[in-house]
Amino acid sequence: MHRIVLIITVNVDSGLTLLVNFFVGTSFFLYWDVVRFQLMVIRLLEIIELACGLDSGEDAHRETVIKVGVIKRCGEILGIRSLKENSFKKLTDSLTCSDQPVGQFGLVNVHNNVSSQQQYTESFQEIVRLRLTVEDSVELCKEGVGGTYFIRDEQNDFIAVFKPCDEEPGALLNPKNIIKKPLMPPGGGAIREVAAYLLDKNRAGVPETVFLRNVIHRQLNNGDRMIPKTGSLQRFVPNIGNAGCMGSSIFSVGDVHNIGLLDIRLLNLDRNAENMLITKNGNDFRLVPIDHTYSLPETFGYIYYEWHHWRQAKIPFSQQTLQWISNLNPEADAKILRELGIPEAAITLMKLSTILLKAAASCGFTLFQIASLITRRRMTEPCQFEKFIALAKHQYSLGVLEQLALEFIHSLKQ
Ligand SMILES: Nc1ncnc2c1ncn2[C@@H]1O[C@H](COP(=O)(O)OP(=O)(O)OP(=O)(O)O)[C@@H](O)[C@H]1O
Numbered sequence: 001m002h003r004i005v006l007i008i009t010v011n012v013d014s015g016l017t018l019l020v021n022f023f024v025g026t027s028f029f030l031y032w033d034v035v036r037f038q039l040m041v042i043r044l045l046e047i048i049e050l051a052c053g054l055d056s057g058e059d060a061h062r063e064t065v066i067k068v069g070v071i072k073r074c075g076e077i078l079g080i081r082s083l084k085e086n087s088f089k090k091l092t093d094s095l096t097c098s099d100q101p102v103g104q105f106g107l108v109n110v111h112n113n114v115s116s117q118q119q120y121t122e123s124f125q126e127i128v129r130l131r132l133t134v135e136d137s138v139e140l141c142k143e144g145v146g147g148t149y150f151i152r153d154e155q156n157d158f159i160a161v162f163k164p165c166d167e168e169p170g171a172l173l174n175p176k177n178i179i180k181k182p183l184m185p186p187g188g189g190a191i192r193e194v195a196a197y198l199l200d201k202n203r204a205g206v207p208e209t210v211f212l213r214n215v216i217h218r219q220l221n222n223g224d225r226m227i228p229k230t231g232s233l234q235r236f237v238p239n240i241g242n243a244g245c246m247g248s249s250i251f252s253v254g255d256v257h258n259i260g261l262l263d264i265r266l267l268n269l270d271r272n273a274e275n276m277l278i279t280k281n282g283n284d285f286r287l288v289p290i291d292h293t294y295s296l297p298e299t300f301g302y303i304y305y306e307w308h309h310w311r312q313a314k315i316p317f318s319q320q321t322l323q324w325i326s327n328l329n330p331e332a333d334a335k336i337l338r339e340l341g342i343p344e345a346a347i348t349l350m351k352l353s354t355i356l357l358k359a360a361a362s363c364g365f366t367l368f369q370i371a372s373l374i375t376r377r378r379m380t381e382p383c384q385f386e387k388f389i390a391l392a393k394h395q396y397s398l399g400v401l402e403q404l405a406l407e408f409i410h411s412l413k414q
């Protein structure tokens with residue numbers, strides 16, 4: 001008899017945990033879950049089939065224990081992850097949910113899983129450096145087009161994300177043979193990741209990000225010989241997927257506004273759904289912005305914001321947010337960026353977008369309306385922001401630029 005013990009964690013919505021002890025061949029199983037029994041029965045066969053698939057390796061004929069994290073939302077089981085194989089399979093191909101293993105055991109109660117995160121608040125870099133001396137602590141992220149690596153702690157949990165400059169999309173040592181023209185020349189992504197963290201100042205929740213030098217590790221893409229690498233290091237955020245996994249209505253107005261404001265200040269060219277992770281604490285879903293490689297461009301181009309047409313973007317800013325926007329200081333932000341080594345042309349664009357944002361918000365524009373100024377309706381048709389850039393040319397005084405922005409916004413309102 002082939003005996004499978006499934007430890008299945010379901011019911012992400014309510015945070016309940018269900019333990020199923022299932023014996024294949026004897027039709028005996030034990031369960032408890034008062035809320036979702038029906039759903040459980042409907043999906044059980046699928047789960048078992050998938051679990052058997054995961055376990056079809058060399059010891060398939062022996063008695064096997066498989067622990068499986070079941071990922072579920074809105075009454076639908078998205079997939080399961082075998083801890084033994086450390087793999088994750090989708091139940092249906094149509095799902096857009098991230099394939100990435102998340103946390104140590106399935107996706108339930110992610111906030112219970114951050115203990116190791118809190119421990120390294122003080123010495124994030126030091127702990128990561130220590131882990132980098134361990135052979136198998138680094139793992140290439142299968143998603144995305146860049147060389148993005150997860151770093152594990154002693155408990156095998158992901159604690160950090162490292163993105164070396166020489167493995168960015170289009171760079172010589174990029175490990176992913178994906179032929180796709182990068183949105184910006186390679187090599188400048190890491191400082192932009194750091195810049196986004198510093199400019200955000202914990203408002204939208206960009207995870208702590210630092211610049212890390214002299215990283216030597218066999219698992220990185222080293223080419224012919226091991227070379228010290230430089231790149232961005234970001235805290236890993238335990239998550240239940242990305243914004244593409246759920247209907248946008250579940251996200252809070254505050255989160256959407258804060259990410260939107262950050263994206264406008266940074267002129268982020270890459271705010272797609274995958275670059276907003278979702279964390280869950282009870283019934284509280286939060287958005288976490290990641291991947292700012294393609295922010296702070298030196299030349300303005302086509303921008304697409306995933307959140308642009310979300311309901312929340314059309315809701316007026318709160319008084320608190322309006323106050324925060326009015327306190328934004330483009331000169332102070334420029335100083336931070338200059339010290340990091342961000343090119344002057346990118347700094348100028350950031351200043352202009354911040355000035356226009358402030359003027360528009362003070363005139364009662366919503367996030368949706370401001371984003372509409374920044375984005376082109378058609379690929380080649382200039383947007384209002386581009387017209388403002390032309391107007392602002394050769395103006396260097398902040399006061400003059402602010403006045404110009406106000407007049408520009410008023411002219412649009414007429
Ligand atoms: N701080 C983080 N915490 C948790 N997961 C992360 C974090 N940063 C990145 N990831 C995961 O790694 C994936 C790839 O990261 P990221 O998007 O930053 O890299 P990329 O290679 O530049 O990808 P892209 O193709 O989107 O440009 C993300 O989609 C996400 O699943």
Ligand SMILES: [Mg+2]
Pocket residue numbers: 144274275291
């Ligand atoms: Mg990405």
